[in-house]
Amino acid sequence: MDTKERVRTFMRENFYVASPDALTDDTSLLEQGIVDSTGILEVVAFIESTFDIQVEDAEMVPENLDTIDGIVAYVARKQDGG
Template sequence: MSEATRTDIRTFIIDNFLFGDESQPLPDDLSLIDNDLVDSTGILELVSFIEEHFEVKIEDADIVPANLDTIGKIVAFIDRKRVH
């Protein structure tokens, strides 16, 4: 499941925040904020995508960098949400 989640998240980020540009490496631990891939509205786009695509409910308290700032953290967060 995590691998499929990872692929979907990567695809969303490449399409939506990198506009298809795959020339730059996008490792799982790359900070989306520090590398200017997302800003405040970008985070909300990301949250909407996760809620709709993975059918998980995200509380306000969940919207923190510890859960959403790298692909690795996003995948782990979605996995945890699904378990619950």
């Protein structure tokens, strides 16, 4: 399973998604109410445990965590040493 599919599966299994088909790669998780501020901490814990990377406080920004594409890109940067 690739990174995007792992993230999508995590979202579907751990957060209420009214219409799974509507959860596109660029859907805002915050604006759609899929993830709230507490949910972001769950997403961070998932990223850290699943991909063995450390999410710094300064990296907990919407650009990194608000969409599936953003999370995938963030994980790829971190895995590449970024």
